[in-house]
Each structure stands twice: as C-alpha cells, then as structure tokens.
Amino acid sequence: MSVAPEIDLRSDTVTHPTDAMRAAMAHAPLGDDVFGDDPTVLALEHRAATLLGKEAALLVPTGTMGNLVSLMAHVPRGGEIIAPAESHVFNDEAANYAVVVGAGMRPIPETPEGEMPVEAVLDAIQDASDPHCPVTSLVIIENCHAHTMSRAITPAYVGRLRSALPDGMPIHVDGARLFNAAVALGVPVSDLVRDADSATFCLSKGLAAPVGSVVVGSAEFIARARRARKLVGGGMRQAGVLAAAGLVALQDGQDGTVDRLAEDHALARILAQGLAEQPGIVSPGHLAQPSGDRLDPARATTNFVLFAVAGGPSRRTAYLAALRERGVGMVAYPHGQIRAVTHLGIGEREIERTLQASAEALADTA
Numbered sequence: 001m002s003v004a005p006e007i008d009l010r011s012d013t014v015t016h017p018t019d020a021m022r023a024a025m026a027h028a029p030l031g032d033d034v035f036g037d038d039p040t041v042l043a044l045e046h047r048a049a050t051l052l053g054k055e056a057a058l059l060v061p062t063g064t065m066g067n068l069v070s071l072m073a074h075v076p077r078g079g080e081i082i083a084p085a086e087s088h089v090f091n092d093e094a095a096n097y098a099v100v101v102g103a104g105m106r107p108i109p110e111t112p113e114g115e116m117p118v119e120a121v122l123d124a125i126q127d128a129s130d131p132h133c134p135v136t137s138l139v140i141i142e143n144c145h146a147h148t149m150s151r152a153i154t155p156a157y158v159g160r161l162r163s164a165l166p167d168g169m170p171i172h173v174d175g176a177r178l179f180n181a182a183v184a185l186g187v188p189v190s191d192l193v194r195d196a197d198s199a200t201f202c203l204s205k206g207l208a209a210p211v212g213s214v215v216v217g218s219a220e221f222i223a224r225a226r227r228a229r230k231l232v233g234g235g236m237r238q239a240g241v242l243a244a245a246g247l248v249a250l251q252d253g254q255d256g257t258v259d260r261l262a263e264d265h266a267l268a269r270i271l272a273q274g275l276a277e278q279p280g281i282v283s284p285g286h287l288a289q290p291s292g293d294r295l296d297p298a299r300a301t302t303n304f305v306l307f308a309v310a311g312g313p314s315r316r317t318a319y320l321a322a323l324r325e326r327g328v329g330m331v332a333y334p335h336g337q338i339r340a341v342t343h344l345g346i347g348e349r350e351i352e353r354t355l356q357a358s359a360e361a362l363a364d365t366a
C-alpha cells in the first residue's frame with residue numbers, strides 16, 4: 001500500500017474537503033440528477049454559469065470528462081482540433097479526441113506564456129472546401145497553462161484570437177485551474193472566458209472539493225454536452241453530495257476557497273525563491289523558463305514551481321527519493337523537470353521544512 005507523503009506537493013488534486021464542505025455534503029438536499037431534479041447540482045450549475053457569464057453549466061466527475069464532452073459537443077467525426085502542443089488535452093487525456101470523438105488534433109507550439117501565436121493558429125486552419133482535409137472544428141486554450149509553470153492566459157489574448165478566427169470557429173478553454181488564473185491576474189473569472197464558447201474548470205484541484213468539474217457554455221451547447229456525458233457514462237444520480245462541496249468552494253466569504261488561492265501563489269513564490277538559492281537547483285528549461293541557468297523565482301506566478309536539479313535523470317530520481325524519505329512529495333515532470341504544487345494543505349511551516357529537506361537531499365545526492 002502506498003502512503004501519501006506528509007508534505008504533499010505532488011499536486012493540488014491531493015487537497016481534502018474543508019470542514020464546511022463536509023458539513024454541506026452531509027446535509028445537501030438531493031434528487032436524481034439524471035432526471036434533472038437534484039437541487040444541489042442545479043444550484044451549483046446555476047452558480048457556475050453565473051460566475052463565468054455563460055447561459056448554462058454541467059457538472060461532470062473530472063476535468064478530463066469536461067474536456068471530452070466539450071469536444072464531443074463541438075467537433076464532428078473527421079474534424080480537427082487545434083491545441084497547444086504541451087496541453088493536457090493533447091498529451092494527457094489518453095487520445096480521447098481520436099478514440100471517442102473520431103477527430104484529429106493539430107498541436108501548435110506555444111510560447112512561454114502558454115499562447116499559440118495567432119498567426120500559427122490561422123495557418124493551421126484547413127481548407128474546408130478541400131475533401132482531402134480534416135475539417136478544423138475547434139481551438140483549445142489551456143488556462144492556467146501547466147507546462148509554462150502554470151501561467152495565466154490573459155483575456156486580451158483570448159480576445160485577439162477570437163477576432164482573428166473565422167466566424168463560427170469555437171474556442172474551448174481547458175480551465176482546470178481557471179480560478180488560479182483569475183486570482184493571479186486580478187480579474188473576474190468571467191473575463192477569462194468572455195471570448196470563448198465553452199470552458200471547463202475543476203473543483204477538485206486548488207478549490208479543494210473532493211470530486212467534480214464544471215462545463216459552461218450556451219444552453220444549446222450544454223444540452224449537447226449533457227447527451228455526451230450520458231454517452232460516456234457520466235450521468236450521476238445523487239450527485240448533490242458532490243455538488244455541495246463545489247458550492248461551498250464557489251461561495252463568497254471565508255468558507256469559499258477561491259480567494260485563498262492567492263496564499264498558494266505567494267507560497268509557491270517563496271518556495272521558488274528558497275530553491276533558487278540552493279546550489280544544485282537549476283532552471284527547468286523548456287517552456288517553464290526558456291532562458292538562464294538558475295531557477296528564476298519570478299516565473300512562479302500561480303501555484304506551480306517547476307525546476308530541475310543539476311546532474312541529469314539519475315540525480316533527479318535520487319533527489320526525489322531523498323525528499324520522500326524526509327516526508328516531502330514532489331513529482332518528476334516531462335522534459336527532465338520536477339514539479340511542486342502548493343495548495344490548501346501547505347502553509348509556511350511546510351515550505352520551510354521542504355526547503356530544509358531539499359538542502360539535505362541535494363547534499364545526499366551530490
């Protein structure tokens with residue numbers, strides 16, 4: 001049996017529901033959501049649609065399913081989806097766009113800010129009148145963009161993309177950490193999806209609910225996504241038990257978990273600053289920090305810290321194991337990187353202990 005590390009920086013998905021969430025879950029009024037009469041699910045969907053400025057919303061169990069039902073609702077068989085080359089939808093969702101949707105995906109290299117250059121997106125759009133070509137049917141943005149050290153994509157970029165795209169070409173935002181982006185940029189979350197047709201956000205990551213993601217869009221789009229959710233087996237019954245925790249997360253006031261994301265961001269910066277001072281910690285390279293040899297703490301703007309250790313793959317494995325022996329969990333990340341993620345379960349004390357453990361792990365593995 002594997003046991004979670006005491007200081008668990010592997011992901012923000014490890015967060016447990018708060019006491020307020022557990023109380024709300026215990027007392028939530030319930031119905032049968034497939035019949036459309038679970039009042040707590042309906043309340044959550046209404047709250048999410050209102051917050052994001054869209055007509056309707058749909059509760060799904062996971063971010064992956066949120067993205068999948070959105071693809072199913074937007075893209076025909078034989079369609080093609082334009083997505084960032086390092087995005088989760090392209091790399092980490094088991095090629096569901098091919099297996100389930102029957103579509104292709106055209107990856108476009110993104111900038112260190114997580115943006116696909118608008119010109120490159122326009123170039124990638126296929127000639128719909130040519131029967132050789134797949135039909136370009138959707139453009140995806142990831143916000144926050146994980147591989148850029150989870151940087152927030154600005155509303156201005158989405159606006160530029162929207163005005164450049166041909167009429168009728170939908171934009172979907174994979175907003176697994178959309179509220180982190182809103183808090184980091186200091187904008188209402190609705191601004192981030194104003195120029196998009198649909199979006200998914202996760203309740204189960206930094207917002208600390210145990211399960212659940214929400215898809216938003218027009219009423220007509222959500223009706224298609226609801227059918228797609230049923231098709232992939234995502235129709236849940238007394239799902240109000242889960243929605244109740246999500247409603248607490250999105251609540252104003254101290255029980256809500258949106259505003260507190262700022263604390264996670266501040267602690268990630270402190271962690272990055274401390275790590276940057278340790279000899280042996282180096283730049284993660286790649287999109288997370290394209291220039292410089294030392295880790296630049298200014299790249300940490302939300303709750304991810306991506307970095308590397310000098311000495312290559314075997315040192316990375318040894319360093320992670322040495323951290324783990326000291327009760328600290330981080331994970332290996334693509335392109336030789338290491339990822340640490342701050343969240344509700346991490347405070348200043350845990351960051352101090354992590355920095356101490358890192359110094360010792362570096363000495364052990366030198």
Ligand SMILES: Cc1ncc(COP(=O)(O)O)c(C=O)c1O
Nearest residue numbers: 062063064065088142146174176
């Ligand atoms: C950017 C991004 N999109 C989508 C997902 C999928 O979420 P889930 O694990 O709930 O399926 C994740 C999960 O980590 C993610 O980081």
